Amino acid sequence: MSSEGILSPSEWRTVVETCLGTSQVDVLKISVGPLAGEFGGFLGDHRQVKVKVLVHTSKPPIGKELAFFLKRIPDDHPKHTEFVTSCGAFNKEIGLLSKLFNRFPRTSIPWGPECYFTRPDTLVLEDLIEQQFRHVPRHALLDYPHCAVFMKTLAVYHAATLIFEENQSKSNNEKFKINEKYPDLTYELLFAYEGTGKFLHLFKSSVDTLNSIIDLVPKYKDNENVLRKISEKLSDTLYQQFELSKPSKKFRNVLCHGDLWVNNVFFRYQDDVPVEVRIVDFQVVRYCPPATDIMAFLHLNTGREFREANEEKLLLLYHTSLAEELSKHGYQVDQLLPWSEFKESCEVYRAFGRIIAACYHHVNMLPKRFLDEHMEDPYEHERFLSENRAHVVAVAWEENDHYRGRLLDDLTELIDCMILGVESNSSL
Known part of the structure; x- marks a missing residue:
């Protein structure tokens, strides 16, 4: 699946800069693929995203591949889209991540994935599978x-x-x-x-x-x-x-x-x-x-x-x-x-x-x-x-x-x- 139509180039850049904590980075390639696994969830379209970047915080610049988990309102079928948007669950999670969880105190251990980007129909989180979680x-x-x-x-x-x-x-x-x-x-x-x-x-x-x-x-x-x-x-x-x-x-x-x-x-x-x-x-x-x-x-x-x-x-x-x-x-x-x-x-x-x-x-x-x-x-x-x-x-x-x-x-x-x-x- 192409990254076009999911997030704009500037939005992907925001994701990368938030993840790395620097604006000194070039986004080279974005690949969006399906999320593996059975019964992944009906209340969202789940994707794995790989982003190749060049980070300029050192000389020579360092190439990296970043991995993200993307969830969005599904658009595969009008009935699916209507169910997810009307039940309110997706909006609730977006609101929690963008308005409340980011105000919570930093705890001694993490309890949820890092959130790098939200908009009303999409959120981007760290990819826990890449962090060896399962x-x-x-x-x-x-x-x-x-x-x-x-x-x-x-x-x-x-x-x-x-x-x-x-x-x-x-x-x-x-x-x-x-x-x-x-x-x-x-x-x-x-x-x-x-x-x-x-x-x-x-x-x-x-x-x-x-x-x-x-x-x-x-x-x-x-x-x-x-x-x-x-x-x-x-x-x-x-x-x-x-x-x-x-x-x-x-x-x-x-x-x-x-x-x-x-x-x-x-x-x-x-x-x-x-x-x-x-x-x-x-x-x-x-x-x-x-x-x-x-x-x-x-x-x-x-x-x-x-x-x-x-x-x-x-x-x-x-x-x-x-x-x-x-x-x-x-x-x-x-x-x-x-x-x-x-x-x-x-x-x-x-x-x-x-x-x-x-x-x-x-x-x-x-x-x-x-x-x-x-x-x-x-x-x-x-x-x-x-x-x-x-x-x-x-x-x-x-x-x-x-x-x-x-x-x-x-x-x-x-x-x-x-x-x-x-x-x-x-x-x-």
Whole structure:
């Protein structure tokens, strides 16, 4: 693909100068190609860009090849373009990168990719793959080393929110909250009755689908009384997500990522051990307690047995890392998010993780042939996400042991703990 029509020569020059920190550079050649990988993302057209430059900060000048990740509003199909522009996710990420993240304090470790350029339809970031970062396979269940390094990084990202708010409160001599100053960047996109309705249709169809597949679960299917109780309560239980996604009136809120499944997390390794993390795709951020991100990450990317064995250690690691980062900026965790409050919030927002896992996994854990059939064409993509998907889920459930296992894990925990066990979330 030619670079023409994506960015102008002067815009590419801005990208290069921002990356290198100098204007003493000649841009020689720009090559734009597709981004490798399965299921790269529907809410943007993703490209890898290679730029050959000549840097004149030394004599003789030095030739370099720079690599960038480019995301833009897709123009491959009018239906695709309309979906992405109308749902608001792309605009939200552009706004965060250009108006807010660049005001956040510099933290002890990076938590996201460097951003070099934004305009309303395009953003250019550092290419994490060139920096030796990579995804884990989307079906993978993460082990403790992956979760541990992620928790440290997530804590630093959340700390940036707290530090920014506290610094702004001091400067303005009044309480500062990000959601009040930046309502256009922090509004709820996935679980809200307001807005364009794109994601509301998706959620409603998820509720319909999950109600339709409960009788696939062996432990429930032959018990009419249990099935009746599940049928009466499942929809209301799932719709708790709309309250759980709002800013809390009780717990401290931060700018949460909101979509922490493995496709939005990159790891870098040394001797096959994960040592660094970068979080990407800030399109559905929300302003709510850190526990929503933590519980979503754990339920989306680990199994129930793993969580029961390791959750306490990971929560302590997160909180310790948060305390360390805050301390480096002159703040104490006991004043901003004490352990007792944090732990209580995790108990409350465990429900958030359970619900989002069931809603996500029946789609994004589908075997590849189902995704190719239903997610590639824009018309079919929107139809598939807007209708009851039980017929597709039932076939994948029968065919694929891993898929069936993930959904069984999600559904039995959700139902046992939130319906048959009757857990309350009244302390929001």
